[in-house]
Amino acid sequence: MTDHLRLGVNIDHVATIRNARGTRYPDPVRAALAAQAAGADGITAHLREDRRHITDEDIARLSAELDIPFNFEMAATEEMLAIALRHRPHAVCLVPERREERTTEGGLDAAGLHNHLAPMIDRLREAGCRVSLFIEADPRQIEAALRLRAPVVELHTGRYCEVEGTERTAELRRIADMAALAAKNGIEPHAGHGLTYDNVGPIAAIPQIAELNIGHFLIGEAIFLGLHESVAEMRRQMDAARG
Numbered sequence: 156m157t158d159h160l161r162l163g164v165n166i167d168h169v170a171t172i173r174n175a176r177g178t179r180y181p182d183p184v185r186a187a188l189a190a191q192a193a194g195a196d197g198i199t200a201h202l203r204e205d206r207r208h209i210t211d212e213d214i215a216r217l218s219a220e221l222d223i224p225f226n227f228e229m230a231a232t233e234e235m236l237a238i239a240l241r242h243r244p245h246a247v248c249l250v251p252e253r254r255e256e257r258t259t260e261g262g263l264d265a266a267g268l269h270n271h272l273a274p275m276i277d278r279l280r281e282a283g284c285r286v287s288l289f290i291e292a293d294p295r296q297i298e299a300a301l302r303l304r305a306p307v308v309e310l311h312t313g314r315y316c317e318v319e320g321t322e323r324t325a326e327l328r329r330i331a332d333m334a335a336l337a338a339k340n341g342i343e344p345h346a347g348h349g350l351t352y353d354n355v356g357p358i359a360a361i362p363q364i365a366e367l368n369i370g371h372f373l374i375g376e377a378i379f380l381g382l383h384e385s386v387a388e389m390r391r392q393m394d395a396a397r398g
């Protein structure tokens with residue numbers, strides 16, 4: 156069991172609001188600093204190929220101005236690799252990306268993309284970035300992460316969040332089993348996507364999971380609670396679930 160379950164706050168959708176009008180506010184870096192003050196252990200941002208929310212300038216500023224670890228989410232492309240090598244963030248999480256998707260719809264096929272990913276992961280590792288693979292809770296993907304020598308996997312909790320009843324119980328079991336398999340093989344398991352106050356508890360209670368990355372829900376709640384309280388409440392929910 157990990158002592159402290161870390162909270163990574165994803166600030167993508169602060170940039171969504173900003174980009175809706177093309178202004179310089181709300182500032183994602185200001186949001187990151189506010190989340191840090193509220194108890195976030197790290198900040199996550201996803202520079203998408205279409206720059207629909209986070210921009211290259213946001214990545215540069217986050218890399219330069221944060222006091223807590225910055226987790227740069229990116230597709231496994233040469234363009235994004237060059238940006239990561241330029242800024243050398245604490246962590247890089249490789250995620251699948253399709254332009255037409257509304258949000259990340261599935262996990263990275265690390266097994267099928269081994270030959271494409273291997274040299275990219277090696278270069279990120281040599282640059283000192285902690286590499287994470289955003290994957291489905293699937294033993295084939297855990298085995299692929301092991302072959303790729305990725306130190307971290309982030310288990311996609313999207314389907315767990317979407318289903319209910321016995322389907323959710325089955326998804327939770329799948330995630331718990333893969334977290335245990337990853338940890339048994341020396342890979343640090345994280346989890347994220349779609350987590351809210353209502354569904355985070357069982358995921359936070361999985362003892363091997365070391366970090367949760369949560370964003371969309373927290374930015375939405377910030378409209379009603381303010382960002383500090385939105386993040387602080389998630390921190391409380393996670394701590395209560397971990398016991």
Ligand SMILES: CC(=O)[C@@H](O)[C@H](O)COP(=O)(O)O
Pocket residue numbers: 165167168200201203228250257258259289347348
């Ligand atoms: C990988 C993941 O689940 C999210 O961190 C990702 O950023 C989702 O993309 P959007 O933020 O564009 O929804």
Ligand SMILES: NCC(=O)COP(=O)(O)O
Pocket residue numbers: 165199309346347348349350368369370371372
């Ligand atoms: N990798 C998951 C993440 O960073 C945040 O996902 P979400 O909470 O915005 O769905």
